Amino acid sequence: MAPKNRKRFRLAAALWRVLGFLTVSAICGVLAASLLVPTVAATGIAVRTSITYFNGLPSELVVDSPSQTTKVLSADGKRIATFYAENRVKVGLDQMSPYIKGAIVAIEDSRFYEHAGIDPQGILRALASNLTGGGRQGASTLTQQYVTNVLNESLVSADRGDQVILSGQKSLGYKVREMKLAIELEKNYTKNQILEGYLNIVFFNRDAYGIEAAARHFFSTTAKALTLPQAALLAGLVNSPTFYDPSVHPDNSVKRRNQVLDAMLSQGKITQAEHDAAAASSVGLKIAPAKQGCAAAEMAPYFCDYVSHLILNNPAYGADVAERERKLYRAGLTIRTTLDSRLQGPAQAQVDATAGANPDKWGAALVSIQPGTGKILAMAQNTVFLPAPGKFDTQLNFNVDSKDANGNDLNGAGGFQPGSTMKPFTFAEWLNEGKSLVAEVDASRRTYPLDFPWKSSCGKVLGAYNTAQRALGAADDLQNNDEGYYRKMPVNYGLYNSINTATFAEAAQLDFCGIQKMVDAVGIHSGVDNARVNMHQLGNLLGAIGVAPLHLANAFATFANDGKYCTPIAITAVTDAAGQKLPAETSACHGAIKPEVARGVNSVLQDVLKRGSGVYIKPKVQAKFPTAAKTGTSNTNGATWVVGYTSGLATASFFGDTLEGQKRPGRNITVKGKFYKAIDGYMLAGPQWANYMLQVAGLYAAAAFPAPPKSMTTPPGPRNGAP
Numbered sequence: 128m129a130p131k132n133r134k135r136f137r138l139a140a141a142l143w144r145v146l147g148f149l150t151v152s153a154i155c156g157v158l159a160a161s162l163l164v165p166t167v168a169a170t171g172i173a174v175r176t177s178i179t180y181f182n183g184l185p186s187e188l189v190v191d192s193p194s195q196t197t198k199v200l201s202a203d204g205k206r207i208a209t210f211y212a213e214n215r216v217k218v219g220l221d222q223m224s225p226y227i228k229g230a231i232v233a234i235e236d237s238r239f240y241e242h243a244g245i246d247p248q249g250i251l252r253a254l255a256s257n258l259t260g261g262g263r264q265g266a267s268t269l270t271q272q273y274v275t276n277v278l279n280e281s282l283v284s285a286d287r288g289d290q291v292i293l294s295g296q297k298s299l300g301y302k303v304r305e306m307k308l309a310i311e312l313e314k315n316y317t318k319n320q321i322l323e324g325y326l327n328i329v330f331f332n333r334d335a336y337g338i339e340a341a342a343r344h345f346f347s348t349t350a351k352a353l354t355l356p357q358a359a360l361l362a363g364l365v366n367s368p369t370f371y372d373p374s375v376h377p378d379n380s381v382k383r384r385n386q387v388l389d390a391m392l393s394q395g396k397i398t399q400a401e402h403d404a405a406a407a408s409s410v411g412l413k414i415a416p417a418k419q420g421c422a423a424a425e426m427a428p429y430f431c432d433y434v435s436h437l438i439l440n441n442p443a444y445g446a447d448v449a450e451r452e453r454k455l456y457r458a459g460l461t462i463r464t465t466l467d468s469r470l471q472g473p474a475q476a477q478v479d480a481t482a483g484a485n486p487d488k489w490g491a492a493l494v495s496i497q498p499g500t501g502k503i504l505a506m507a508q509n510t511v512f513l514p515a516p517g518k519f520d521t522q523l524n525f526n527v528d529s530k531d532a533n534g535n536d537l538n539g540a541g542g543f544q545p546g547s548t549m550k551p552f553t554f555a556e557w558l559n560e561g562k563s564l565v566a567e568v569d570a571s572r573r574t575y576p577l578d579f580p581w582k583s584s585c586g587k588v589l590g591a592y593n594t595a596q597r598a599l600g601a602a603d604d605l606q607n608n609d610e611g612y613y614r615k616m617p618v619n620y621g622l623y624n625s626i627n628t629a630t631f632a633e634a635a636q637l638d639f640c641g642i643q644k645m646v647d648a649v650g651i652h653s654g655v656d657n658a659r660v661n662m663h664q665l666g667n668l669l670g671a672i673g674v675a676p677l678h679l680a681n682a683f684a685t686f687a688n689d690g691k692y693c694t695p696i697a698i699t700a701v702t703d704a705a706g707q708k709l710p711a712e713t714s715a716c717h718g719a720i721k722p723e724v725a726r727g728v729n730s731v732l733q734d735v736l737k738r739g740s741g742v743y744i745k746p747k748v749q750a751k752f753p754t755a756a757k758t759g760t761s762n763t764n765g766a767t768w769v770v771g772y773t774s775g776l777a778t779a780s781f782f783g784d785t786l787e788g789q790k791r792p793g794r795n796i797t798v799k800g801k802f803y804k805a806i807d808g809y810m811l812a813g814p815q816w817a818n819y820m821l822q823v824a825g826l827y828a829a830a831a832f833p834a835p836p837k838s839m840t841t842p843p844g845p846r847n848g849a850p
């Protein structure tokens with residue numbers, strides 16, 4: 128292009144800029160009284176029509192609270208995790224350093240406290256600079272910037288982020304609308320309210336929205352504690368968060384910081400001495416990377432994951448999953464949970480000590496329930512949420528069901544075979560039917576043919592050709608763990624020594640519908656699909672269907688609570704950013720077992736630790752607290768348990784195969800350098816439970832269990848004994 132043509136092009140471009148500026152001024156009407164009006168008229172623009180157009184633009188701006196960070200807290204107020212789409216913590220203007228207030232006004236809008244939303248002088252200054260210097264100086268006031276941020280935030284919150292308008296993309300019409308909204312905003316809000324809103328919404332970094340999050344991210348401090356150089360640096364950052372990022376472009380950020388300090392000095396906001404000291408200071412970054420989600424939880428990542436699924440599955444938090452996700456990640460909720468951090472630390476330490484990052488990926492889990500409230504107090508497993516060198520990683524929660532009762536995903540492993548920990552429920556029905564806990568049963572019997580007359584009040588006495596009876600099946604060759612127990616014995620002796628043939632001998636005298644009601648009443652169900660465990664299948668007497676540790680612990684908590692069952696809960700209170708209460712969980716309690724029956728079970732399960740299948744478990748928790756427990760081992764030794772309790776704390780301890788399919792036998796394995804020919808409940812799950820309970824049981828009630836009625840402990844007469 129020839130030099131003369133280039134000059135003509137530049138002149139034309141400049142004239143179009145002037146014309147555009149004058150058009151905006153005319154439309155707004157704000158500059159109508161200035162000397163520019165004749166010029167506008169000379170261009171052929173009808174000022175009156177433009178003002179009418181301007182007045183017809185929308186004037187109301189819905190200033191919703193910007194997206195905020197959700198906090199998940201333990202019962203004792205400690206942070207478990209945070210959730211956010213934008214890492215933001217809203218604070219009041221009184222919780223911000225005076226330096227940041229002065230710095231942001233000085234560099235972004237020096238006439239903020241003088242104009243009424245738009246600044247004609249600023250527009251003229253920017254236009255003159257851009258025309259004479261060829262620059263791109265902006266003219267938006269803080270109020271206009273706040274308007275843009277509010278509009279964009281509403282789009283992002285509504286999942287319409289693709290419609291967000293950035294500064295360089297604003298059309299003339301958009302700028303006019305922005306001006307109109309800014310003028311109206313100033314009529315409804317004070318300057319300090321606008322400044323507070325701006326500093327809480329503005330973008331500093333992808334991990335820091337708003338001044339509080341920025342202070343924490345870049346300097347590991349609070350907005351209130353920001354020093355002058357820190358505040359100046361952050362104020363300069365908003366102009367270009369990437370270009371002035373001090374962690375990436377320190378030289379750019381220092382140069383920009385000093386520009387802010389110069390502006391503050393020239394406007395009388397700081398002294399020369401303050402300016403010089405701040406300008407000479409180092410950046411002094413102390414980056415604290417923001418962490419969000421359960422993978423970055425400060426404790427109990429799997430409990431955190433369980434809580435998040437409870438929120439996302441609950442229609443009380445939104446009509447659909449998308450709305451619930453917005454609530455969780457954007458609403459600034461405070462979710463207070465039942466978790467007791469005093470228990471969680473020891474629980475995690477124990478599962479790590481039991482199994483750790485073993486190369487064969489054997490799983491260990493602990494979960495505690497408070498009897499009488501259903502509160503989940505601790506939940507731990509020996510894995511990490513995300514892949515890490517030398518670690519056993521999985522996102523499956525070993526302690527909870529795969530799905531909830533409505534079929535919604537809980538991200539659980541789906542339970543493990545409970546083995547002999549199911550025996551107390553058959554024993555409870557034995558007592559429920561009025562039988563003595565010292566009555567004798569014939570544990571020598573190892574075979575129950577297909578035509579054995581099992582009883583079920585749901586239908587008839589089950590005969591050889593009854594289809595319901597055939598569903599029960601046959602027991603061809605029952606095995607006990609040790610020889611020497613195939614004989615007649617007291618029923619309580621059979622339970623605390625965990626004799627399989629004794630449990631079948633009990634069931635031979637019981638109503639299977641009664642056993643079913645007992646199991647249902649204490650909340651035991653399949654961990655895979657939440658279906659009831661069908662006690663009309665003989666294998667389930669010995670725990671053939673996988674049950675989640677959470678619900679097994681809660682079933683035993685019913686014994687501890689004198690027979691009253693309470694649904695397990697994890698969330699006690701939820702409030703939004705405005706402090707409004709949202710629905711939380713409430714445990715529903717009911718009498719599931721007669722108190723005298725629960726007391727009878729408690730008396731026998733105390734003997735498990737004193738002289739039964741748990742006698743080898745160390746340390747001896749029962750020496751310090753009144754304690755009851757039951758060991759359990761699946762047929763293949765792939766799932767081993769101890770579920771034990773005091774009057775105030777019930778804990779399920781698990782060790783076994785947690786991989787998909789759970790088919791590996793727990794035989795000839797090495798764990799933590801020790802070889803096991805075959806693992807049993809007392810070997811790994813037992814010490815895990817005992818060490819943990821010894822540390823934490825004293826934090827909750829640990830009273831002596833009430834004794835069962837004397838009639839229950841009286842040997843029966845000849846007619847009431849075993850057949």
